[in-house]
Amino acid sequence: MTTVALAACISRFARFLAVMAMLVLGAPAVSAPHDRALHQGVATCAGSTCHGRQEATGPRVRQNEVLTWSNPASLTGVHSRAWKVLNEPRAQAIGKRLGIANVAASAECINCHGDPAPVRGPKWQQSDGVGCEACHGGSVNWLASHASVKASHADNMAKGMWAMNNPAVRAGVCLDCHFGSDKPGQFVFHRIMAAGHPRVAFELDLFTSLQSHHDEDADYRARKGVAGGVKTWAVGQALAVERALSLLPAASGSVTGPDYYFFDCRSCHRTFSDDPAAPLVARSNGWRPIPPGQPVWNDEQMIMLVAAARVAAPDLARSLESQSRAFHAALGGDRAGAMKAAATLKATAANLAKRFAGASFDRAQTFALIDAVLAANAGAYTDYQGGAQAVMAADTLLNALVAAGQVDRGAALALRPDLDRAYALARDANRWDALAFRAALGQIAARARALK
Numbered sequence: 001m002t003t004v005a006l007a008a009c010i011s012r013f014a015r016f017l018a019v020m021a022m023l024v025l026g027a028p029a030v031s032a033p034h035d036r037a038l039h040q041g042v043a044t045c046a047g048s049t050c051h052g053r054q055e056a057t058g059p060r061v062r063q064n065e066v067l068t069w070s071n072p073a074s075l076t077g078v079h080s081r082a083w084k085v086l087n088e089p090r091a092q093a094i095g096k097r098l099g100i101a102n103v104a105a106s107a108e109c110i111n112c113h114g115d116p117a118p119v120r121g122p123k124w125q126q127s128d129g130v131g132c133e134a135c136h137g138g139s140v141n142w143l144a145s146h147a148s149v150k151a152s153h154a155d156n157m158a159k160g161m162w163a164m165n166n167p168a169v170r171a172g173v174c175l176d177c178h179f180g181s182d183k184p185g186q187f188v189f190h191r192i193m194a195a196g197h198p199r200v201a202f203e204l205d206l207f208t209s210l211q212s213h214h215d216e217d218a219d220y221r222a223r224k225g226v227a228g229g230v231k232t233w234a235v236g237q238a239l240a241v242e243r244a245l246s247l248l249p250a251a252s253g254s255v256t257g258p259d260y261y262f263f264d265c266r267s268c269h270r271t272f273s274d275d276p277a278a279p280l281v282a283r284s285n286g287w288r289p290i291p292p293g294q295p296v297w298n299d300e301q302m303i304m305l306v307a308a309a310r311v312a313a314p315d316l317a318r319s320l321e322s323q324s325r326a327f328h329a330a331l332g333g334d335r336a337g338a339m340k341a342a343a344t345l346k347a348t349a350a351n352l353a354k355r356f357a358g359a360s361f362d363r364a365q366t367f368a369l370i371d372a373v374l375a376a377n378a379g380a381y382t383d384y385q386g387g388a389q390a391v392m393a394a395d396t397l398l399n400a401l402v403a404a405g406q407v408d409r410g411a412a413l414a415l416r417p418d419l420d421r422a423y424a425l426a427r428d429a430n431r432w433d434a435l436a437f438r439a440a441l442g443q444i445a446a447r448a449r450a451l452k
Ligand code: HEC
Pocket: 001, 002, 005, 085, 086, 090, 091, 092, 094, 095, 098, 100, 103, 108, 109, 110, 111, 112, 113, 176, 177, 178, 179, 180, 181, 185, 186, 187, 188, 192, 197, 198, 199, 200, 201, 202
């Protein structure tokens, strides 16, 4: 994650969302739909009586969503800038190294840095970047009807608007660009990383709040229900694990095995020395029974998923743990064995996503989750990427407790300095210090326990 986003995470902790209630939502789809509906472009949504108001004064929805989405001074506007960044020096340099003449027109870039609409109306513009319909679905069949007072959520969905309130559907849409998909041009191969692309980090609930342009008020709850941060987090973790394992077979064609994108960057990008006095930097990790020198599958979400399963699906937790160990080990063997282990683990992750989607996480479970992520799992955080995911989890779960009115906001705010310290320790992969980081997490865990 960029420094910008990490800084925003810190301020987000103080921003606490409105009070939320848990509600059971539908079963998950595994990935975003292949959208065949015509996309009409942001201009179609931007009328002053539609989503183009200057203030959030709409009777139902704010109606100033276009302004929020295009805010140049905030992360809420990041998607409106997604294509523009391709015209800046950093992107141009990536293109130069890859031999792409114009990244702003290249299918390798614009399907994530823009709306990958298959069919485009006259007002659709590439320069809008990730526009409304990239997340809400092509509007051709619902644009006219969705603003009517009679239009229900169900009507809109039936006409092809996407159920972005459903954590599983949302995860599918975000992961297409914030992890990768099998659709054309939606994968950040390691060669793109090696040409200078930033690492792609993601956590569904936190990232939702960073770009949010909606209110989960009483009216929203009545229309759609509110999934809540804990469920959103848990479903997001399960589907991130599932997505990576789904993409693995296709991206494993080369002689060096799966694309390096799937692995923990720091398992290859470490310093080394021939000096016998220089200590080795890799630390043994019981979660991964692999020999020294084997690249480590990026297990940041697998670690979170184990915590979530222990709390909310204990009957599956043990098999999940043994399957993830078996998968790490199998990656050191032949292709058939690795794919078999991946398929088993993938099925369990998909199963867990369904279980979490149907669960309601209460106060005690949220505290148990915080403990599972920060304390019980501490041994898993030998590497940077797991650590960065753990601190986002701490932020999200604490935030969810406050949002649900389950802990006092002031008491939770007292944890901020500890959280800020953990974020600071997870800011720079090259300065990763596992022991200092674990100590910081331990401190948050102890203070969180005191909130019980
Ligand atoms: C799978 C989707 C995907 C593809 C393909 C992709 N990107 Fe990105 N790109 C992202 C995401 C997501 C981010 C934000 C990463 C973060 O901070 O978490 C990003 C960030 C960037 C940034 C940093 C932007 C900033 O605000 O600093 C640049 C530059 C960039 N991408 C260029 C490119 C170029 C050039 C290509 C094509 C060669 C490309 N990207 C392909 C998803 C993608």
